[in-house]
Amino acid sequence: MKFFDTHTHLDYLSQDLNLSISQLVEQSKQANVERILVVAIFAKNFDKVTGCSRVEPNNIVYGLGLHPLYIAEHQLSDLDLLEKRLAEKDPSCTAIAEIGLEKAVESVATAEMWKKQCEFLEAQLAFAKRFDLPVNLHSRKSHDALAPFLRKAQLAKTGVVHGFAGSYEQAKRFVDLGYKIGIGGTITYQRANKTREAIRKLPLESLILETDAPDMPAFGFQGQPNRPERLNVSFHSLCELRTESPELIAETIWQTSEKLFWLKD
Numbered sequence: 015m016k017f018f019d020t021h022t023h024l025d026y027l028s029q030d031l032n033l034s035i036s037q038l039v040e041q042s043k044q045a046n047v048e049r050i051l052v053v054a055i056f057a058k059n060f061d062k063v064t065g066c067s068r069v070e071p072n073n074i075v076y077g078l079g080l081h082p083l084y085i086a087e088h089q090l091s092d093l094d095l096l097e098k099r100l101a102e103k104d105p106s107c108t109a110i111a112e113i114g115l116e117k118a119v120e121s122v123a124t125a126e127m128w129k130k131q132c133e134f135l136e137a138q139l140a141f142a143k144r145f146d147l148p149v150n151l152h153s154r155k156s157h158d159a160l161a162p163f164l165r166k167a168q169l170a171k172t173g174v175v176h177g178f179a180g181s182y183e184q185a186k187r188f189v190d191l192g193y194k195i196g197i198g199g200t201i202t203y204q205r206a207n208k209t210r211e212a213i214r215k216l217p218l219e220s221l222i223l224e225t226d227a228p229d230m231p232a233f234g235f236q237g238q239p240n241r242p243e244r245l246n247v248s249f250h251s252l253c254e255l256r257t258e259s260p261e262l263i264a265e266t267i268w269q270t271s272e273k274l275f276w277l278k279d
């Protein structure tokens with residue numbers, strides 16, 4: 015079995031653990047995590063994110079984008095920089111990431127900040143369309159607001175709603191629009207009934223795995239930086255929820271992830 019961690023902040027994990035990107039990749043490989051997508055959060059870390067894939071091009075691809083949680087910091091000139099970087103068409107840049115909407119944090123959900131979030135999301139979805147890239151989406155307490163943006167954008171490559179937490183109905187709406195559902199540490203918590211039920215019922219072909227390392231630690235690892243090798247913990251919970259064999263689940267998810275985010279070969 016091999017795995018693709020489809021959402022990480024490896025530049026931050028490297029800092030937190032004081033380990034090099036190559037050391038992190040080596041540890042991930044020991045847990046059969048063969049591929050990793052590293053996502054950006056603001057213009058300031060575009061170079062670091064790009065650098066991760068430069069040192070380990072056979073295992074790491076990256077995405078560039080402006081994260082909704084940092085909306086107050088983003089400038090219009092950051093969108094210009096993003097556009098310029100995407101226009102370089104680096105084959106290792108396989109996503110617009112991390113972008114989306116955030117309603118769970120009050121300071122970014124004021125009328126003014128919400129409007130700015132929506133504008134930055136629309137601009138980045140337009141880049142996804144123009145540069146023919148999939149998107150890696152953040153959505154907290156904002157699934158109902160996000161869906162119409164995706165419907166309107168009509169992206170050929172679609173993308174994933176990462177670290178999904180929510181109901182079956184909310185997930186199904188994204189799946190019906192052609193999007194995948196990113197499964198992280200949430201499903202390892204027994205109390206996450208609604209999300210676990212959604213993941214149990216969705217088509218296997220609509221699911222992919224991720225850690226969001228160093229964020230979203232799995233059950234049993236609270237308070238520690240999350241890392242790609244912990245993908246196994248979520249995979250184990252996923253296998254308990256599904257009726258298919260672990261081999262079929264792993265193989266299907268590998269294929270789906272490759273098709274979505276490994277556009278290099």
Ligand SMILES: [Zn+2]
Nearest residue numbers: 021023112226
């Ligand atoms: Zn993230």
